[in-house]
Amino acid sequence: xxxxxxxxxxxxxxxxxxxxxxxxxxxxxxxxxxxxxxxxxxxxxxxxxxxxxxxxxxxxxxxxxxxxxxxxxxxxxxxxxxxxxxxxxxxxxxxxxxxxxxxxxxxxxxxxxxxxxxxxxxxxxxxxxxxxxxxxxxxxxxxxxxxxxxxxxxxxxxxxxxxxxxxxxxxxxxxxxxxxxxxxxxxxxxxxxxxxxxxxxxxxxxxxxxxxxxxxxxxxxxxxxxxxxxxxxxxxx
Amino acid sequence: xxxxxxxxxxxxxxxxxxxxxxxxxxxxxxxxxxxxxxxxxxxxxxxxxxxxxxxxxxxxxxxxxxxxxxxxxxxxxxxxxxxxxxxxxxxxxxxxxxxxxxxxxxxxxxxxxxxxxxxxxxxxxxxxxxxxxxxxxxxxxxxxxxxxxxxxxxxxxxxxxxxxxxxxxxxxxxxxxxxxxxxxxxxxxxxxxxxxxxxxxxxxxxxxxxxxxxxxxxxxxxxxxxxxxxxxxxxxxxxxxxxxxxxxxxxxxxxxxxxxxxxxxxxxxxxxxxxxxxxxxxxxxxxxxxxxxxxxxxxxxxxxxxxxxxxxxxxxxxxxxxxxxxxxxxxxxxxxxxxxxxxxxxxxxxxxxxxxxxxxxxxxxxxxxxxxxxxxxxxxxxxxxxxxxxxxxxxxxxxxxx
Numbered sequence: 001x002x003x004x005x006x007x008x009x010x011x012x013x014x015x016x017x018x019x020x021x022x023x024x025x026x027x028x029x030x031x032x033x034x035x036x037x038x039x040x041x042x043x044x045x046x047x048x049x050x051x052x053x054x055x056x057x058x059x060x061x062x063x064x065x066x067x068x069x070x071x072x073x074x075x076x077x078x079x080x081x082x083x084x085x086x087x088x089x090x091x092x093x094x095x096x097x098x099x100x101x102x103x104x105x106x107x108x109x110x111x112x113x114x115x116x117x118x119x120x121x122x123x124x125x126x127x128x129x130x131x132x133x134x135x136x137x138x139x140x141x142x143x144x145x146x147x148x149x150x151x152x153x154x155x156x157x158x159x160x161x162x163x164x165x166x167x168x169x170x171x172x173x174x175x176x177x178x179x180x181x182x183x184x185x186x187x188x189x190x191x192x193x194x195x196x197x198x199x200x201x202x203x204x205x206x207x208x209x210x211x212x213x214x215x216x217x218x219x220x221x222x223x224x225x226x227x228x229x230x231x232x233x234x235x236x237x
Numbered sequence: 238x239x240x241x242x243x244x245x246x247x248x249x250x251x252x253x254x255x256x257x258x259x260x261x262x263x264x265x266x267x268x269x270x271x272x273x274x275x276x277x278x279x280x281x282x283x284x285x286x287x288x289x290x291x292x293x294x295x296x297x298x299x300x301x302x303x304x305x306x307x308x309x310x311x312x313x314x315x316x317x318x319x320x321x322x323x324x325x326x327x328x329x330x331x332x333x334x335x336x337x338x339x340x341x342x343x344x345x346x347x348x349x350x351x352x353x354x355x356x357x358x359x360x361x362x363x364x365x366x367x368x369x370x371x372x373x374x375x376x377x378x379x380x381x382x383x384x385x386x387x388x389x390x391x392x393x394x395x396x397x398x399x400x401x402x403x404x405x406x407x408x409x410x411x412x413x414x415x416x417x418x419x420x421x422x423x424x425x426x427x428x429x430x431x432x433x434x435x436x437x438x439x440x441x442x443x444x445x446x447x448x449x450x451x452x453x454x455x456x457x458x459x460x461x462x463x464x465x466x467x468x469x470x471x472x473x474x475x476x477x478x479x480x481x482x483x484x485x486x487x488x489x490x491x492x493x494x495x496x497x498x499x500x501x502x503x504x505x506x507x508x509x510x511x512x513x514x515x516x517x518x519x520x521x522x523x524x525x526x527x528x529x530x531x532x533x534x535x536x537x538x539x540x541x542x543x544x545x546x547x548x549x550x551x552x553x554x555x556x557x558x559x560x561x562x563x564x565x566x567x568x569x570x571x572x573x574x575x576x577x578x579x580x581x582x583x584x585x586x587x588x589x590x591x592x593x594x595x596x597x598x599x600x601x602x603x604x605x606x607x608x609x610x611x612x613x614x615x616x617x618x619x620x621x622x623x624x625x626x627x628x629x630x631x632x633x634x635x636x637x638x639x
Contacts, residue, residue: 059633082557083556114555
């Protein structure tokens, strides 16, 4: 971990103010190396979701520093963080969060639209991303016409279409059966290995966390411990 | 950036076609109502003006009796005599010409075809007082007029029915018990606003009509041309004084004749139709505003319903302005589409209503552009508030929204 892509130092997060204030993070220090596959675990209320929101540049810490690619994210405003997300981050959600009544390809193209790519480039990159998740033949299907596993793969295609540095996945297998879950995890593993995308994944299932190289355990607003998964670790290194 | 938001807005409209259509319905109806009402109102006004212009501007119409109707009891007021015509012509300043009229109904016959029409006896002065040019042929000469020769100038309807649209000038037709030479055809004027077909007429020298049809020297109507330099009101007053004297009406006794100023009628009717047009247009404009509120309502619902979608867009890197623009453009595109459909609908309404209302079809580019611009402006005004609400959403909360 000589050159971490993500670096949190003494990050705290307080919701509300006065006597009702709730301290979700109590001083988190965390370094994540580029190309790592990280699983974030912990009981609800442990601060893992808050941390993921901060790492996803959706939220800012109340105090402490968050270095992402040498940007001090805690000093950036809303729109600057949006531009950072647009350029370097990809999101996969538990509930897939695809636009309904919109074809798989149009869903995947959406981030490129915001980047101002022209029609031809959007189509090419969109089809390439769908191909990568094995759904090139399903490009004109709407989410309603796809199974849950297929929807999540479209969502992953949307997240990687911009060739992001970091893929943030919030319980990506939470709504899927175990067979589909393993398919999705294998896909994430491939992306991590072949495209070198840093993957940050929240999960509460140890079976899924086993696919990761590093497992970060949260408890009571602090990082409890960081494990290295040797089985995967050997394969990566 | 505008290209992107435009694509996004169009996609969103396409995804919700029915909702989009219902959203714009208010604007469609509002624009159609405003454009149709104003256009039809203007058409009515111009039709009224045209009909009055056909009577001649600066023309006074003098009839025996009070008003258009016959007064209740009492003896019928006497008709005018040729001496009255001469007196007005010679004694009232500002009078260019006086055309007497005596009319009667008769049947015209030509080669087996017959047609019931109205014969109007008058003098050559009628062609200077009224703008009613000949399409073919000539008017009668002074000797013909003085001799009361049986020469006829026929209206277009008579020509159509009696001569089957063919050449009429130079033919000899029967009318009533006499035969007369057709010397001219009047230009077609179309339906009159006050009932009847203005082209269904045969015009002859008044002496011919009096001698062969009415059998008296009575004149039922005088058309008085007034010099542009004179006020019709002043001329009207002079004529009134003269006629009272000639008809022995003294002191406070009421006139037994009436003088109509066509210009005055024209102004009154034009003013009335213009006012009515404005009132109806104002009512229609209210429906346009209601349509705008409809757009705002649906856009607000849409923002709530699409909170999660907005969250996704923000998460994948849309900046606040792009979300604002998307919803704003969506509202503007919707209202402009509504405006366009409204304009088309208005043309259909106008095309359907003009024959029923017997007014000419017109296209008024100004009101079309104004209504369209108002529709677009309504999209901006009523789309801004929902759009700003969408742009201000917190992505984390928006993503969690169920």
